[in-house]
Amino acid sequence: MAQQIQIDQPRLTSELATLATFTDAEPVSNGTPVTRIVFSPDDLRARAWLKELATADGFEVRDDAVGNIFIRWTGTDPDAPAVATGSHTDAIPHAGMYDGTVGVLGGLEAMRTLKRSGLQPRRSIELVMFTSEEPTRFGIGCLGSRLMSGTLDPKQADALHEANEPADTAKTLAQVRTAAGFTGDLASVKLSPNHYHAWLELHIEQGPLLEREGTPIGIVTSIAAPAGYRFTISGLGGHAGALLMPDRKDALCAAAELILAIEKHALATHVIDTVATVGTCDVHPGAVNSVPSRVVLQLDIRDTDPTRRESVMQAIRRDIETLRQRRGVIITEQIINADAPAQSSPHLVELLEEVCATDGISPRKMVSRAYHDSLFMARIAPIAMIFIPCRNGVSHRPDEYATPAHTTLGVQVLASALAKLASE
Numbered sequence: 001m002a003q004q005i006q007i008d009q010p011r012l013t014s015e016l017a018t019l020a021t022f023t024d025a026e027p028v029s030n031g032t033p034v035t036r037i038v039f040s041p042d043d044l045r046a047r048a049w050l051k052e053l054a055t056a057d058g059f060e061v062r063d064d065a066v067g068n069i070f071i072r073w074t075g076t077d078p079d080a081p082a083v084a085t086g087s088h089t090d091a092i093p094h095a096g097m098y099d100g101t102v103g104v105l106g107g108l109e110a111m112r113t114l115k116r117s118g119l120q121p122r123r124s125i126e127l128v129m130f131t132s133e134e135p136t137r138f139g140i141g142c143l144g145s146r147l148m149s150g151t152l153d154p155k156q157a158d159a160l161h162e163a164n165e166p167a168d169t170a171k172t173l174a175q176v177r178t179a180a181g182f183t184g185d186l187a188s189v190k191l192s193p194n195h196y197h198a199w200l201e202l203h204i205e206q207g208p209l210l211e212r213e214g215t216p217i218g219i220v221t222s223i224a225a226p227a228g229y230r231f232t233i234s235g236l237g238g239h240a241g242a243l244l245m246p247d248r249k250d251a252l253c254a255a256a257e258l259i260l261a262i263e264k265h266a267l268a269t270h271v272i273d274t275v276a277t278v279g280t281c282d283v284h285p286g287a288v289n290s291v292p293s294r295v296v297l298q299l300d301i302r303d304t305d306p307t308r309r310e311s312v313m314q315a316i317r318r319d320i321e322t323l324r325q326r327r328g329v330i331i332t333e334q335i336i337n338a339d340a341p342a343q344s345s346p347h348l349v350e351l352l353e354e355v356c357a358t359d360g361i362s363p364r365k366m367v368s369r370a371y372h373d374s375l376f377m378a379r380i381a382p383i384a385m386i387f388i389p390c391r392n393g394v395s396h397r398p399d400e401y402a403t404p405a406h407t408t409l410g411v412q413v414l415a416s417a418l419a420k421l422a423s424e
């Protein structure tokens with residue numbers, strides 16, 4: 001296949017650069033910062049641009065009630081379950097230009113390349129651009145694929161509020177998606193378990209292993225299990241000069257201890273697969289001369305083993321109990337999500353290994369520690385992922401970078417695999 005298919009590397013490189021111009025972030029000197037929050041003007045512009053590209057190539061385009069975009073190349077057997085690929089184009093604040101986008105524009109390029117090669121697929125080949133893989137706006141990641149796989153109740157989804165807005169002004173997903181033009185019933189987003197014959201996602205590794213080993217392709221065999229929690233710490237506010245130190249119940253000091261307890265317990269597993277991050281911390285009232293009365297923290301905790309993840313949570317909860325008593329604060333915990341890990345389909349892993357062997361590539365089988373929409377697609381379809389290296393393993397930063405050669409190779413493997421799957 002490698003000899004027959006010729007990926008248009010300059011076009012892919014240039015389209016990745018164009019997509020990166022749809023950004024809310026100010027330029028920086030050390031990279032290309034991309035902030036593209038779901039349903040923001042830049043996200044809507046990026047969606048319109050992607051649809052134009054797909055239409056220009058003669059693919060059918062539709063979107064569903066939550067804004068997932070489907071770009072379809074209809075096969076000679078249109079009723080056979082399609083082979084699908086895709087990823088996301090939303091980006092967290094000050095992220096880079098490759099996370100998700102390589103899987104979307106790379107997927108499009110794979111389809112165009114196969115079309116140009118004269119292939120007439122038996123199964124349809126479909127590219128999906130998922131809504132809100134990133135949790136920035138509504139506090140929970142993979143909104144589109146959770147709904148597609150029936151993992152998230154449609155009513156609960158519509159009632160989700162913007163996570164980073166004050167409670168009295170935060171809009172719901174229902175309000176925001178309606179304003180963006182997506183008005184259908186969210187229940188209609190769900191797909192049946194045999195809707196897709198197979199699902200593949202191409203993505204940058206977001207870690208250092210491929211680059212360190214000099215291996216150009218990773219084949220993901222499993223995806224680690226993510227969970228998210230929100231902790232609200234309520235203490236006693238007051239005047240920063242007049243409230244005496246012995247009388248204080250400083251919510252931020254308690255939060256600081258909690259953050260360190262989280263780090264301590266994640267490290268205490270001595271397993272590289274346990275990771276825990278507190279990435280947001282809202283301090284109320286947030287004035288330099290006011291003792292913090294309330295703090296809201298968001299914890300992102302992941303593990304390949306959900307039982308170990310839960311035992312870290314139990315250890316954290318024990319520390320919270322002593323913290324509460326010692327500091328006289330109230331700490332409440334709200335679970336956002338606690339997801340199971342996903343396993344790739346052995347058949348798809350084998351098929352990707354075969355494609356790599358034909359192309360003279362020695363891939364590395366690996367775990368994905370980042371989550372992806374594939375985590376949820378695994379609930380309704382056989383899945384696997386293709387990873388390519390990224391410079392210094394950096395992701396979610398403006399200096400995130402993947403070479404055109406690696407990106408092109410990833411697309412080549414993807415295209416070959418899609419072609420094989422479409423004929424199954």
Ligand code: GLV
Nearest residue numbers: 134369370371372
């Ligand atoms: C996805 O962006 C993740 O946080 O793993």
Ligand code: MN
Nearest residue numbers: 092099134396
């Ligand atoms: Mn990401």
Ligand code: MN
Nearest residue numbers: 099100133372
């Ligand atoms: Mn991603």
